[in-house]
Amino acid sequence: MSTFWRKSVDARTAVLYLLPSIILFSVFIFYPMFRTIYLSFFLTDQNGNAAINVGFENYQYLLSSSEFINSTKATVLFVLYTVPIGIVLALFFALLANEKLKGIGFFRTMYSSTMGISVAASSVIWLFMFNPSIGMFNRLLSVFSLPQIQWLLDPEWALLSVAISTIWMNLGFSFLIILGGLQNIDEHLYESSRIDGAGYFYRLRRITLPMLSPTLFFIITISLINAFQTFGQIDILTKGGPSQSTNLIVYSIYREAFINYQFGTASAQAVVLFVIILIVTILQFKLVEKKVHYQ
């Protein structure tokens, strides 16, 4: 008993350290999530209370609904558009800003500036720039006498446009995280490789990226999850349109819950989205974390 007591000291301490998180998560995330799961088996009345138990009908409806399938497709596309490009860009900027040069702090602030601008504010700015008549983009196109693009109105373009603005909005954050990771790499490793005559890209591939892998792993995971949950810019830029082309699952949930008051189906969608993200994240952990090098 006493050896068990002594051996379990780590576990007991851990409980203490984790307690604040666990309590808060339970109250503000797990409990609501269970409620959501519960509600997903019901039709709800106008006040969002469970009214009629319909079993898996909500799910069946979703999976057969072309709208939801469309939303899922849009979501996946959106994730594919935003995550890789966003991270590569952020990495590129972080690498630039990691050079020891005069005035580099200024550039770092510039790059990270988008993190300081709320989604609402930046969406408003982008809305302006995408404006088909007075926006920057179309005016630029007309300067070069290119055909005008209906950025947010053409279903072919809308998702891409939203993706572009999203990449911009997330850039500052990814940039900061990656820059932090870069700066934690031991300078000696670079010194040694430079003596060996390793060129910039060789160093990047053989030292920087492997040493950065924990950070990259982190930012990829976070970006994936965030991309799946993008909401604010959709709400302001397109409201899910045109022709549902930007109706990402999260936005569809929002509409279902806060405009249509259909909490049952909204909950079912939320659960499905949760499962999708969960699977992606598990895959990410299983497949990628092995390649991550920890000190």
Add this chain to the structure above:
Amino acid sequence: TNSDSKESSTPSTDGNKGGTTNDGEKVSIEFWHAMSGTGQESIDKLVKGFNESQDNYEVKAEYQGSYEESLTKLRGVGGTKDAPAITQVFEVGTKYMIDSGYIEPMQSFIDKDNYDLSQLEENILNYYKVDGELYSMPFNSSTPVMIYNKDAFKAAGLDPEKAPGTFSEVIAAAEKLTTGDMKGFSMLTYGWFFEQLVATQGGLYVNEDNGRSGDATEALFNGPEGLNVFNFLNDMNEAGTFGNFGTVWDDIRSAFSTEKVAMYMDSSAGVAAAINNSPFEVGVAYIPYADEVQRNGVVIGGASLWMSKGIAEEEQEAAWEFMKYMATPEVQAQWHLDTGYFAINPAAYDEENVKEKWAEFPQFKVTVDQLQDTVPGLATQGALISVFPESRQQIVTALEELYQGNDPQEVLDKAAEGTNRAMEIANKTKK
């Protein structure tokens, strides 16, 4: 459901909450609204005016986000003591509010107080009356109008003083107006305008007399009137004379101001800005109607004020006094001038300041005329369904698909189907 539990709990920590103040002299109430920007500025002014006009009551106007957001919040406190005495709810929430059980119908106070309703604009009241009973006090009301570019009309050889009236006239004018960058006609991709174009033909949106004689169960907007509208838009879209500027009010407005489109449909509340921002002469006209029918007029849009049930009696009293104040001609005149919304009390239009403004901008009068010319009837009274927001969303999707070249009837039917399902669920789950 949790009103019981809340009944006993005291209002939250800080003293700003509704309820009487300590000394018991002034009754303080909350007024939740969704007016941002210039609207909020004006409301604050009016509320201040009310508070200064008497000693018994104090109203606190609190912004609660967009219509959807403030309704969501209301659901958190509705029917309890924490509820605000007055809430502003958009027109499509009417049915929901009536069914919710959170509210005290206006009619009871009107009867008690012998308030003369006839001084208010009939066409506006009609919307908020169900079975002859007025449920909420109209407040900010608007209707759609067609705004056009007079200079462009001149350039295209059209008469700038006589806007096209019917669908075919609009189509023809649009044809002529379309030049280079400029499209002939546009309409915000928003269900409200579709409803208006259906109503002006005398068409109903849903069955059960547009939902006013019982819970609607079936959408009717995919009938001939609705199809007329879709065909109208489709014709222009296919002819390349229609400009699609999306779902955002400001986008379509800037398109107009930058001469990307010559005619478009806007809210009457947007007229002032259109005139101010455009570097050309702006004309305002009635919304178009189908050639084969009579013009019925427009349905009121905007929002109204609702009084809560379950709060202290003196608070309801205060709310009633405030609403009455808000309906006075002077206040309404001010409101009309500040925001471009209608005056619910037509006497306001006789106020000096309004007259001055109208003299300067005769376009304003058109909006009022259109409203007053409206033929009262089931169609122009507006539909009453609880799932209106969802239905509007279906229409938006239908419109967008239409612009992508899909068949008008097909997309309309799909929207109707979606609306039917929503109504079915709503009816099923209704307590």
Add this chain to the structure above:
Amino acid sequence: MGLPQKIWIYFLLILTSALVFFPVLYAFMISFMTGPEIIQGKFFPQTFSFENYTKVFSRLPLMNYLLNSFIVSASVMIGQLIVCSLAAYAFVFLKFKGRDFIFFLFISTMMIPWEATMIPNVFTIRNLDWYNTYQGLTVPFFALAFGTFLLRQHFLTIPKELHEASQIAGLSRFKFFWKVVLPVSKTSLVTLGAYGFLTTWNMYLWPLLITTNQSVRTVQIGLKQLQSQEIATEWGVVMAGVIVVIIPTLLLLFLGQKQLQKGLSKGALK
């Protein structure tokens, strides 16, 4: 680094950062324009008028909102730093059964769409009687899987010799956490702090839902209040609001940047 290389890098830096910063600059320009100027799609205002700014400040108790935002953001930042670093410490330096499972459970909270939690949480806050209070605005965000994850990733890179040396020196777990882990992880703490502060600063829906009056409202609600729905928005005023709202955060980023640079303690083992 050779001179041509330097020039090339500066060129890239200037070009790309200008591109990144362009939208902000654009908003800045618009904030000085009048309605017609904006509609005509100009980039430079004819005259720099502060009219829009005076309007912003006269329309809203903006200073109040800024102060509230600051209090709320700072509290959330501190709360998150404490709660997350404690949890991350446990995940890296303590060995216990089910550690990976609990960690994954934590991570899974990130995947739950907020829509699914919003409504029940509003009710929870009401039951706690936390409407219109700072705790209602802050406490629910103290626990943050993202932050725990971020710090865990950083803690994992701390050389194990430091842990060993501290154990031998007889440091208690808490002392090691406090005196070694946290100082060594300054970069990540600053990053997380900035993140926590900024996201809270930028939060809109939650503060709106659980406040019913201005007493504790934050600045993003104010920003939203500047925009209208049906009535034409005065973009100049909105952009002025945007600028007013982002200036403190940009300032913070700049300061944080300095901190980051100073706090970078490169490993000095052998």
Add this chain to the structure above:
Amino acid sequence: MKRVELIDVSKSYDKQVDVISNINVTIEPGEFFVLVGPSGCGKSTMLRMIAGLEEITGGTLKIGDKVANNLTPDKRDLSMVFQNYALYPHLSVQQNITFGLDVKRMKKEEQRRKAKEVAAMLGLSDYLDRKPRELSGGQRQRVALARSIVSETPICLMDEPLSNLDAKLRAHMRSEIRRIQRQLGITMIYVTHDQVEAMTMGDRIMILHEGKIQQVGKPIDIYNYPANPFVATFIGSPPMNLAKAEFDKATSELVLGGEIRLPVPMDESGKLPTTTMTVGIRPENLYPVTPETKAEDIFHTTVTNVEILGNETVFSFTIGEEEWMAKWSGQWHIDIGDQLPVRMEFESISIFDGQSGELLKRTVDHGNYVTTKEVQA
């Protein structure tokens, strides 16, 4: 003052190969115990097990009189100098030094005083406010050492604490460490690669090879009587020269590497086995030939390499398949290729069993006495 006892202690990192196997040793309270062995033999691992940083795979570790296998490091009341220093990068030198004191809630002032004292001793006074990354390698090592010294724990583990210091400083540190250890009665376990440190500091030395104990004993005994050829070549620098040898009964001579014939005194010849043996002789016991040297003790060599170390000269030559070295004191003018006569005596050789490596014949006591010394009262 605490005893440290290892009973049958084993360790493997990968659950397959033992890095440390079946170590049995008792380190007495207040003893200065030196641990030596080739790189990678498990010295650091052993220290880390004693410190509680590595799990013990098998066996029992006792500290004081308590079984300590499962004690956490902080319960063991010891200090350690890590081979790679493990300095806290975010703390200044002063803070690094007082880190452990702070934990024990020593008064700030007292801490400062102690830090100053030990810093002065280690020549770090000028660097107290620097961060570790601004120090040279040797300075870092001294900080690590200071941290351990200042803590004054009853047990102290040091892993090559002087490897990056120059000879002069190292000599100084040697005597300081020894002084403090004696003064406070610390039980010291000390890993080193330096022969001088091993020979002069330790009360006892333990030689480890591939995780197994080769010999434990007083430095001088190990030097004089190495238990096996491994120890013989490991201790002493240059190492002891070894050669395969056989005893030629006929002539009563030892034949080394098939070349050198060394006469065996009568009384010894009986003790020698007839199987192959390994014969060892230290380089310093290969003397230059003087006129008095007996002819049979002389053999001739061809010099293959010469190194002059200042006060002594080392040259190499080949015996059988082995390279041998001889060390003569003073600077000698020898060139590669020179043919040199060298003197070797039977007394100075060690003989090991060819199979087991067991020591069969010890060297005779080499002790010199100062004939003219005056013993004090």
Add this chain to the structure above:
Amino acid sequence: MKRVELIDVSKSYDKQVDVISNINVTIEPGEFFVLVGPSGCGKSTMLRMIAGLEEITGGTLKIGDKVANNLTPDKRDLSMVFQNYALYPHLSVQQNITFGLDVKRMKKEEQRRKAKEVAAMLGLSDYLDRKPRELSGGQRQRVALARSIVSETPICLMDEPLSNLDAKLRAHMRSEIRRIQRQLGITMIYVTHDQVEAMTMGDRIMILHEGKIQQVGKPIDIYNYPANPFVATFIGSPPMNLAKAEFDKATSELVLGGEIRLPVPMDESGKLPTTTMTVGIRPENLYPVTPETKAEDIFHTTVTNVEILGNETVFSFTIGEEEWMAKWSGQWHIDIGDQLPVRMEFESISIFDGQSGELLKRTVDHGNYVTTKEVQA
């Protein structure tokens, strides 16, 4: 084969204090150049400047015949063993070793072959697939060394590359490094704290002290004729014994530390100044007294400390305010407190100027000749 030339090179980290000041030295192509000096004197800094890792604050660095001040490290075509190894933690030993080859696009197969070869030489063959964190300290150091050796660059910088190896391995490595350096004609700049390495490996040694050159020259010359007391005490272990001295003209005697009187031969006495001097004598030149010793060469000492290093014995005693040491070969039975007579000869002492530290009198050549050696054809 490349010349490395430092002209008036200075370096300061904080723009105030010079860590390296006005260094002028030319390292010849193919030379083995050893850099020694106390911990913190600027050795690593100097290597890092040559490698291009630290900016040069003042002066000119030439590599080959080109000014290299602003060349990037990869343009300098050199390899380096870092004092702290700087291994890539995410790469295996094999990958660490071949990193530089890979950079140069050597064929994979060739890389593997080379890695195998050098790993075998350094005893790393069993560890090729391990990550650095799974290695012992000495193994890590060997990986760092292997990385440098395998690259075969014309210039090679090594910063204490053997500090964590045991004596036996170190001896082996010494000769291997020397062999490779000679074979490939590498210009080697080698930092060490080890006296043996310094004395045996280098073609020339440079002694650095507080960033300034003290002396450059052949090892044996530096040992025999140190330019100043600092060098005298720094090179040689135990260090040279020093004492303040004055020349007593009356008796023609040197008075050391106010105690010892040493007769000065006639022809020398003229050369001595009348001011204070510093006299130095190496511990190994303090001999035991034999019956033949002249009485005037003898002085008496009280032993304060004794250390037996195996084949030699070192004991200390006090002269004036200085602690002196004597080193006698063999194991001597001496105890603390013993009174010992010691022999010292004027020939073996060095005399430095009391003010400037300049060497005034050299020791006489200590060279021994093997009388009986047979010089080969």
